[in-house]
Amino acid sequence: MTETELLALLRELDDPERLEWPLNYDRTAASLSFGGLVRRLETDFRTQCEFEQDTQDSSEYGRVRVPAEATICGTRIVVCVSKFGSLAEVCADNPGAFLGTEEAREEGALDLADLATVERALAELGYVSVPEELLESDYEGPSALEHFAARPTWWTRFFGSM
Numbered sequence: 001m002t003e004t005e006l007l008a009l010l011r012e013l014d015d016p017e018r019l020e021w022p023l024n025y026d027r028t029a030a031s032l033s034f035g036g037l038v039r040r041l042e043t044d045f046r047t048q049c050e051f052e053q054d055t056q057d058s059s060e061y062g063r064v065r066v067p068a069e070a071t072i073c074g075t076r077i078v079v080c081v082s083k084f085g086s087l088a089e090v091c092a093d094n095p096g097a098f099l100g101t102e103e104a105r106e107e108g109a110l111d112l113a114d115l116a117t118v119e120r121a122l123a124e125l126g127y128v129s130v131p132e133e134l135l136e137s138d139y140e141g142p143s144a145l146e147h148f149a150a151r152p153t154w155w156t157r158f159f160g161s162m
Helices: 003-013 027-045 101-106 112-124 154-159
Strands: 050-053 060-066 077-082 087-092
Touching: 003 154, 027 050, 027 060, 027 077, 027 112, 077 112, 077 154, 087 101, 087 112, 087 154, 101 112
Parallel strands: none
Antiparallel strands: 050 060, 060 077, 077 087
């Protein structure tokens, strides 16, 4: 998807009445999808991945961590999954550790082949990968700004605590 299409999707998914999860949120379906993602990444990277799921008081459903030892550059890869619309984000080390995957690649922390492996898994499992650079841009949706504890960004809206 283009940046314009991704922004349109973020706006479409944004419901100011439902900050933590969408109206028709299915916790069981989210768990099954997330479990499939964990298994897929473990298979693709031939290692066990740490994960946490069903995050409380957050619009993020969970995170999968591909250990540094399993990556080409020796930096762990973190995949964050939102409770909204199967949105996902791929980060080197941690969200916010770099300005995005491009900066991580330029600094030698993320290999293009590893990123492609994660992006392929997300796409094949029905997730929509949103670049960290876009998620860190200023939030321009209908939710009231007082719900944001820090600078309002799209990341805070779909992956943070509100």
